[in-house]
Amino acid sequence: MKRREFIKKAAAGVAASSVFGPVYAQTQKRIRWRMATSWPKSLDTIYGGAELIARRVNELTDGKFQIRVYAGGEIVPPLKVVDAVQQGTVEAGHTASYYYIGKHPAFAFGTALPFGFTYRVQNAWLYNGNGNKLMNELFAEYNMIGFPAGNTGAQMGGWFRKEINSVEDLKGLKMRIPGLGGKVMDRLGVTVQVLGGGEIFPALERGTIDATEWVGPYDDEKLGFYKVAKYYYYPGWWEPGPTLHFYVNLDAWNKLPAEYQAILKTVAAEANLQMMVDYDSKNPAALKSLLGRGVRLRKFPLDVLKAAEKEAFALYDELAAENEFYRKVYEDWKAFREDAHRWFGTTELAIGQYLFAGL
Numbered sequence: 001m002k003r004r005e006f007i008k009k010a011a012a013g014v015a016a017s018s019v020f021g022p023v024y025a026q027t028q029k030r031i032r033w034r035m036a037t038s039w040p041k042s043l044d045t046i047y048g049g050a051e052l053i054a055r056r057v058n059e060l061t062d063g064k065f066q067i068r069v070y071a072g073g074e075i076v077p078p079l080k081v082v083d084a085v086q087q088g089t090v091e092a093g094h095t096a097s098y099y100y101i102g103k104h105p106a107f108a109f110g111t112a113l114p115f116g117f118t119y120r121v122q123n124a125w126l127y128n129g130n131g132n133k134l135m136n137e138l139f140a141e142y143n144m145i146g147f148p149a150g151n152t153g154a155q156m157g158g159w160f161r162k163e164i165n166s167v168e169d170l171k172g173l174k175m176r177i178p179g180l181g182g183k184v185m186d187r188l189g190v191t192v193q194v195l196g197g198g199e200i201f202p203a204l205e206r207g208t209i210d211a212t213e214w215v216g217p218y219d220d221e222k223l224g225f226y227k228v229a230k231y232y233y234y235p236g237w238w239e240p241g242p243t244l245h246f247y248v249n250l251d252a253w254n255k256l257p258a259e260y261q262a263i264l265k266t267v268a269a270e271a272n273l274q275m276m277v278d279y280d281s282k283n284p285a286a287l288k289s290l291l292g293r294g295v296r297l298r299k300f301p302l303d304v305l306k307a308a309e310k311e312a313f314a315l316y317d318e319l320a321a322e323n324e325f326y327r328k329v330y331e332d333w334k335a336f337r338e339d340a341h342r343w344f345g346t347t348e349l350a351i352g353q354y355l356f357a358g359l
């Protein structure tokens with residue numbers, strides 16, 4: 001290249017970078033984050049929700065924004081994800097809000113309350129009602145912003161070594177069950193433990209616990225509970241449609257370009273849909289397979305459900321009397337629930353009853 005041509009091209013390059021430089025720098029910002037989760041890697045449904053977020057963010061930013069996902073216990077204990085996000089040890093987390101009711105009881109609304117919302121009602125409340133707005137008022141107190149990023153649908157009631165024929169049979173039972181469901185079980189005489197997903201099977205096998213709940217047939221079969229407890233109860237009245245959350249440390253969030261914030265919001269919504277699709281497509285075959293292994297399916301007796309519901313609402317009233325923010329969320333949640341039940345109790349209920357049970 002002749003010297004004059006070289007100078008001309010170099011000058012053009014300088015001009016181009018000064019015009020397009022700032023835009024280029026913003027859209028191409030390179031970011032590396034870590035996301036702690038509460039989940040064992042073996043669960044492609046729930047851990048898969050966190051992986052989907054990382055994969056899609058990578059794709060949508062052409063590899064410029066990369067998030068590394070960690071299983072529960074890898075860098076943060078499974079039930080300490082919120083602590084790590086709050087402190088900025090990690091920029092992001094994927095977990096269930098109700099693991100953190102010890103910090104504030106209103107964390108329960110982010111996931112599920114006993115006798116609360118199904119998947120459909122939960123999403124309606126979170127996205128179009130006041131749910132996400134109220135939850136983010138709470139999360140901001142913990143230096144986080146949160147997005148719904150997964151749902152399991154109505155859960156199973158879990159695995160028991162012995163049959164539960166009455167409320168009396170619950171007394172003295174040692175069970176793994178988190179959230180306000182655990183508080184209700186405690187009021188019914190159960191000794192409650194909260195363990196991360198990967199910690200449950202060893203505890204059940206050793207006899208540290210007599211019973212456990214996790215999610216539903218697909219996950220539960222993978223975790224192997226049927227090998228040590230034969231009775232599989234339903235419905236999981238404490239989790240009619242629990243949401244999992246994608247949390248981001250607020251300082252890390254505020255440093256992101258608006259474009260990357262929009263991408264995170266979008267992929268969280270995608271994870272929220274995809275996880276439900278995964279559970280709904282994988283649970284039917286897993287239930288069939290579990291029945292083939294000799295698992296005994298049982299429905300909780302009506303008196304257990306009634307007693308649990310009574311204790312649940314007594315607990316909610318107590319919490320509302322003690323805590324102002326809890327009361328604010330509870331009143332909104334309760335009003336939404338009442339209207340939702342009127343609607344879902346008509347055609348949705350009738351079609352479900354006829355399709356699934358011929359009634």
Ligand code: CA
Nearest residue numbers: 155213214215
């Ligand atoms: Ca559960």
